[in-house]
Amino acid sequence: MPAELLIAGGHVLDPREEIDEPCDILIREGHIAELGPPGSLPDRPDGGERLDATGKHVFPGFVDPHVHLRTPGQEYKEDIESGTAAAAAGGFCAVVAMPNTVPAVDDAAVLRSLTDTARSAARVPVGFLASITRRLEGAELTEMAELRDAGALGFTDDGKPVVSAGMLRKALQYQRLAGGVVALHEEDPALSGEGVMHEGAVSARLGLAGIPSVSESTMVARDGALAVYEDGRVHLQHVSCMESLTAIERLKAAGASVSAEVCPHHLTLTDDIVRTLDSRFKMNPPLRSERDRSALVDGLRRGLVDCVATDHAPHARHEKEVPFEQAPMGTTGLETAFAALFTELVMPGEIELATVVERMSAGAALFDLPTPRIARGEPANICLVDLSAKWEVGARGYASRSDNCCFHGRTLHGRVVLTLAGGATAFRAPLLAEVGALAR
Ligand SMILES: [Zn+2]
Ligand SMILES: [Zn+2]
Structure with missing residues (x-):
């Protein structure tokens, strides 16, 4: 399903596009329809969702x-x-x-x-x-x-x-x-x-x-x-x-x-x-x-x-x-x-x-694949990361079928909370609504 979403107030960092500031991103039919300063875009797309990304980073x-x-x-x-x-x-x-x-x-x-x-x-x-x-x-x-x-x-x-x-x-x-x-x-x-x-x-x-x-x-x-x-x-x-x-x-x-x-x-x-x-x-x-x-x-x-x-x-x-x-x-x-x-x-x-x-x-x-860009008209290939969230690797299991991870048991900072791939939602942290709860 193509994403219909407003990612509001996240700190957008895309070095190729020279963006490094808080921005709203409006995604319509899986594409980045608008980018603008926080609060400048319509509150939510028709039939879509508003996601509060304040305090998180968008890459x-x-x-x-x-x-x-x-x-x-x-x-x-x-x-x-x-x-x-x-x-x-x-x-x-x-x-x-x-x-x-x-x-x-x-x-x-x-x-x-x-x-x-x-x-x-x-x-x-x-x-x-x-x-x-x-x-x-x-x-x-x-x-x-x-x-x-x-x-x-x-x-x-x-x-x-x-x-x-x-x-x-x-x-x-x-x-x-x-x-x-x-x-x-x-x-x-x-x-x-x-x-x-x-x-x-x-x-x-x-x-x-x-x-x-x-x-x-x-x-x-x-x-x-x-x-x-x-x-x-x-x-x-x-x-x-x-x-x-x-x-x-x-x-x-x-x-x-x-x-x-x-x-x-x-x-x-x-x-x-x-x-x-x-x-x-x-x-x-x-x-x-x-x-x-x-x-x-x-x-x-x-x-x-x-x-x-x-x-x-x-x-x-x-x-x-x-x-x-x-x-x-x-x-x-x-x-x-x-x-x-x-x-x-x-x-x-x-x-x-x-x-x-x-x-x-x-x-x-x-490898001749399209480079993800946070720019108007591009397909939504975006990840939303909470840099302040700490988590223990493997404590909640893995999405992979195997657990041979060399970082197993380590406490890491920075948790991916949302991934959009090719315009669709590919991953969403189960607790996104209360993502603060992930931080221990
Ligand atoms: Zn290999
Ligand atoms: Zn090899």
């Missing part, structure tokens, strides 16, 4: 270019409905789903059936990437042009790197004909080996096999060089270390068409917390050192890293509740992304709120 909806919705094949972890419910609860108005499903999204028939399911089951629009190689085995390219015709936004073997430089080169040559972005999980398996966490002082102390940062940065440098040579367009997924940023800086300076994303967990946590041996802190790439973490924050601030992505990776409890070494890699992240960044980076003054808000939706343009 352009967030866009996540990297989520795992686990469908087809692993619906016990997540599916399109639960995954997009988690997205909406986190303020996201669109997400991009990875193809490492069972079977993989490596042919047009699988992609078409997913797109059909999403049309009826998704709470927010979902874009799909197809795999670069068949079954993500790295041996044979998919039919990239056909997959693009079927709606793939681009290609990735995420979960795995494209080990062969020759294979990636061929994919970049086909990309010229097929279009779309090639997104890369950068890791050299020969360097990662059997590693289960970041290689450093903590892994040495714990006696756990490490994944060195050069496992990522050498592949970033290699694939960036290939992108320059083939004039390809690549997006580097979940960059996690300082050496990768150095490589990205060089590539961007050379004019390469390279973009990069970073995850909230890499921006806010370090390998130090792995001392707990809690498998919620096991992900790939791993939590790295404080030096890496602060370099990532600096990269995000400067725009060297283009956008935030969650790499939302749900796993069932029975899979994660095993010894650290045996647990699968991944953390959920859609429901906590903004609050984690606000609490751990904005509140201590490490980064500006406006920068976080901009980077939370900057992934849209990189």
Whole structure:
């Protein structure tokens, strides 16, 4: 149902539109019909609702270019409905789903059936990437042009790197004909080996096999060089270390068409917390050192890293509740992304709120999706956030089907209370009428 709504008196912050002030927003038939100073607009649309947003912030909806919705094949972890419910609860108005499903999204028939399911089951629009190689085995390219015709936004073997430089080169040559972005999980398996966490002082102390940062940065440098040579367009997924940023800086300076994303967990946590041996802190790439973490924050601030992505990776409890070494890699992240960044980076003054808000939706343009804007005539892609609300992660459960969240149990500030996606209400906090009650 298209939203009919007056959002009254909220503090609107849209850095792209250079708005940072209290505003009323009138939404008619799912579109932003009017913007004006508080009290200047008709009190409510015909048949619509007036929502008092005084004391709350209104941001352009967030866009996540990297989520795992686990469908087809692993619906016990997540599916399109639960995954997009988690997205909406986190303020996201669109997400991009990875193809490492069972079977993989490596042919047009699988992609078409997913797109059909999403049309009826998704709470927010979902874009799909197809795999670069068949079954993500790295041996044979998919039919990239056909997959693009079927709606793939681009290609990735995420979960795995494209080990062969020759294979990636061929994919970049086909990309010229097929279009779309090639997104890369950068890791050299020969360097990662059997590693289960970041290689450093903590892994040495714990006696756990490490994944060195050069496992990522050498592949970033290699694939960036290939992108320059083939004039390809690549997006580097979940960059996690300082050496990768150095490589990205060089590539961007050379004019390469390279973009990069970073995850909230890499921006806010370090390998130090792995001392707990809690498998919620096991992900790939791993939590790295404080030096890496602060370099990532600096990269995000400067725009060297283009956008935030969650790499939302749900796993069932029975899979994660095993010894650290045996647990699968991944953390959920859609429901906590903004609050984690606000609490751990904005509140201590490490980064500006406006920068976080901009980077939370900057992934849209990189995948040729519309960028949410708070401007007259735009479809309503908006999230309403109560920055003063404190909440304990997981205390009221999760919208996601899985609870392997690395922020579980933490008290965060900033609660999403309403998400409008593509002009419709995708999420509304149960206590919106008395949202103050959420603050403890
Ligand atoms: Zn990955
Ligand atoms: Zn991933």
